[in-house]
Amino acid sequence: MATLKISDLSVGDWVRYDGKEYQVQCVDGLSEIVTLFGYCEQREESAGNLRPIPITAEILEKNGFVKGRR
Numbered sequence: 001m002a003t004l005k006i007s008d009l010s011v012g013d014w015v016r017y018d019g020k021e022y023q024v025q026c027v028d029g030l031s032e033i034v035t036l037f038g039y040c041e042q043r044e045e046s047a048g049n050l051r052p053i054p055i056t057a058e059i060l061e062k063n064g065f066v067k068g069r070r
Helices: 057-062
Strands: 012-015 022-028 033-037 041-046
Touching: 012 033
Parallel strands: none
Antiparallel strands: 012 022, 022 033, 033 041
């Protein structure tokens, strides 16, 4: 599975680490450390340790995407 680069990440993105999903709270481009929040815990991890969450049709629909609308 692909790893993420610090330039791939923005505040509010969702990522996977150690089998759990976390939301990005802060991105430090100098140290390449990302502050994550999820499951009632906050942690800091290197961007290289994070994995992307595949975007599915269900995720898009929950975020307001409407097929065929421009």
